[in-house]
Amino acid sequence: MANTITVSKQERGNKQFQGAFKEMWFVTGTIDDQDAVLANAIGEFDVTVDGVALGDMVIGISVNKDLDDGADQALFTAYVAAANTVTVQLHADDGTSFAADDLNSSVVKLAIGRPSW
Numbered sequence: 014m015a016n017t018i019t020v021s022k023q024e025r026g027n028k029q030f031q032g033a034f035k036e037m038w039f040v041t042g043t044i045d046d047q048d049a050v051l052a053n054a055i056g057e058f059d060v061t062v063d064g065v066a067l068g069d070m071v072i073g074i075s076v077n078k079d080l081d082d083g084a085d086q087a088l089f090t091a092y093v094a095a096a097n098t099v100t101v102q103l104h105a106d107d108g109t110s111f112a113a114d115d116l117n118s119s120v121v122k123l124a125i126g127r128p129s130w
Contacts, residue, residue, distance in 0.1 A: 015046040015047065015048050016046065016047055016048050016056055016057060016058045016059075017044070017045045017046045017047075017058065018042040018043065018044050018045065018058045018060045018101065018121055019042055019043050019045050020040055020041070020042040020060060020061065020062070021041050021042060021043060022039075022040070022041040023038065023039070023040050023041075023062065023063065024038070024039045024040075025037070025038050025039075025063075025064060026039075030126060032129065033126070033128065033129060034070075034072075034126030034127055034128060034129060035127055035128075035129040036064075036126070036127040037124065037125065037126045037127070038062055038064065038065060038123070038124075038125040038126075039122070039123070039124055039125075040060065040062055040099070040122065040123040040125070041120065041121070041122050042060055042120070042121050042122075042123075043118060043119070043120055043121070044058065044116045044117055044118065044119045044121060045117060046114070046117065047111070047113065047114055047115065047116045047117055048113055049110070049111065049112055049113040050103055050105045050110060050111040051105065051110050052105050052106065052107055052108060052109060052110045053105065053106070053107060054105050054110075055102050055103065055104050055105070056102070056103040056105070056111070057100055057101070057102050057103075058100070058101040058102075058103075058121075059094070059098055059099070059100055059101075060098070060099045060100075060101060060121075060123070061097055061098060062097060062098070062099050062123070062125065063097055064097065065093050065096070065097060065098070065099060065125055065127075066093065066096050066127070067093060067095065067096065068093070068127070068128070069093045069125055069126065069127045069128075070093070070125065070126050070127075070128060071090075071091040071092055071093065071099060071123060071124070071125050072124050072125065072126050073122075073123065073124035074089050074090070074091045074101065074121065074122070074123050074124075075121070075122045076089055076116075076119050076120065076121050076122075077119055077120045078116055078119040080109070085106035085107055085108040085109040086106060086109065087103060087104060087105050087106055087109045087111070088103075088104040088106075089101060089102065089103055089104075089121070090102045090104065091123060093125065099123060099125065101121060101123075103116070
C-alpha cells in the first residue's frame with residue numbers, strides 16, 4: 014500500500030490551549046503516493062510524529078484540496094494509532110471516489126494535543 018504523507022514541518026510546544034493540553038504538536042505534510050480510494054471506502058495514511066502517544070488527541074486536520082464533487086463530500090479524520098504514529102483516514106462517500114494520485118501534492122496539516130487531565 015503506497016499512501017504516504019511526507020512531513021515537511023513539525024513543531025512541538027505548549028503555548029496554545031494552556032490548561033487543556035500540556036503539550037501540542039503542529040504537523041505539515043504533503044501527500045506523495047496515494048492509492049485509489051473507491052466509493053464507500055477508507056484510504057489510510059500513517060504519519061510519523063515524534064513524541065505522540067496513545068491517549069493524545071488529534072484536535073484539528075485540514076487539507077488544501079476540495080473534496081466535494083458537487084454531489085457528495087469526502088471527509089478526512091485522524092487519530093493517534095501508536096507511539097509516534099498518527100493515522101489519517103480519507104472517507105469516500107457513496108458517490109465520491111479518488112483515482113490513484115488524485116490527492117498527490119495536497120498539503121495536510123494536523124494539530125495534536127496531550128490532554129492535561
